[in-house]
Amino acid sequence: MTPDLFATPSSQLQSANPGDWPVAPGWQALVDGFFASPTGTQLLAFLQRRLAAGTVIFPPAPLRALALTPPEVVRVVILGQDPYHGRGQAEGLAFSVAPGVALPPSLRNIFKELQRDLGQPLPTFPVPGGSLVRWARQGVLLLNTCLTVEEGRPASHAGKGWEVLTDAIISAVSAGTEPVVFMLWGAHAQSKRPLIDAARHRVLCANHPSPLSALRPPLPFMGCGHFSQARDWSQVSFATA
Numbered sequence: 001m002t003p004d005l006f007a008t009p010s011s012q013l014q015s016a017n018p019g020d021w022p023v024a025p026g027w028q029a030l031v032d033g034f035f036a037s038p039t040g041t042q043l044l045a046f047l048q049r050r051l052a053a054g055t056v057i058f059p060p061a062p063l064r065a066l067a068l069t070p071p072e073v074v075r076v077v078i079l080g081q082d083p084y085h086g087r088g089q090a091e092g093l094a095f096s097v098a099p100g101v102a103l104p105p106s107l108r109n110i111f112k113e114l115q116r117d118l119g120q121p122l123p124t125f126p127v128p129g130g131s132l133v134r135w136a137r138q139g140v141l142l143l144n145t146c147l148t149v150e151e152g153r154p155a156s157h158a159g160k161g162w163e164v165l166t167d168a169i170i171s172a173v174s175a176g177t178e179p180v181v182f183m184l185w186g187a188h189a190q191s192k193r194p195l196i197d198a199a200r201h202r203v204l205c206a207n208h209p210s211p212l213s214a215l216r217p218p219l220p221f222m223g224c225g226h227f228s229q230a231r232d233w234s235q236v237s238f239a240t241a
Contacts, residue, residue: 011088013057016047021063024070034165043161056151064092068136075139075234076181079189083149093142096132103130109209117227123240138236170195181230202233
């Protein structure tokens with residue numbers, strides 16, 4: 001089991017120093033290369049300016065997914081877009097919320113589809129509640145394409161540089177030696193499809209689990225059966241407790 005290097009009582013970002021965001025060793029060279037690049041340097045300067053201005057930024061650990069799920073154990077990738085922007089919600093994993101936090105609508109639909117598809121019981125509340133840490137430790141890389149956000153301002157850090165890093169992570173997983181299941185829910189996640197070698201990996205596409213789109217054709221999320229397909233391909237159980 002990979003240790004959780006970011007088990008912290010803080011609910012918001014405290015530092016713009018990537019040295020305070022440890023990752024699993026297999027990701028280190030990729031992360032270091034990004035933060036040494038002009039884009040990475042500009043991103044860190046932006047974060048520092050916003051913190052210095054007193055801005056509340058989530059999550060407390062932007063790279064937590066890379067701490068909990070080393071590249072050599074990745075069997076499934078679930079792509080999100082933006083961390084939750086409400087206080088206490090984001091915990092550095094796509095779609096996941098900290099234990100004890102009420103389930104956002106998209107996550108509630110994810111658990112409903114998991115129950116329908118695999119017969120998994122709904123997670124107990126308050127612990128683990130909506131936390132998907134156990135999935136991360138099973139080899140599910142829960143990756144948002146933008147890794148920070150300001151309180152109450154969705155997509156406020158989009159286009160600031162995180163996408164260069166997360167595109168590199170997706171490409172690195174695609175280039176790895178093991179076949180992986182990529183679960184792409186919604187147009188934003190599906191826009192990353194060109195980064196994935198579909199001849200080697202399983203790519204599953206459906207609408208976003210948001211109530212606004214979960215039941216819409218042509219690829220409704222509810223009833224998509226992605227969890228059973230991913231389990232059969234990857235042997236990940238998607239157990240939540």
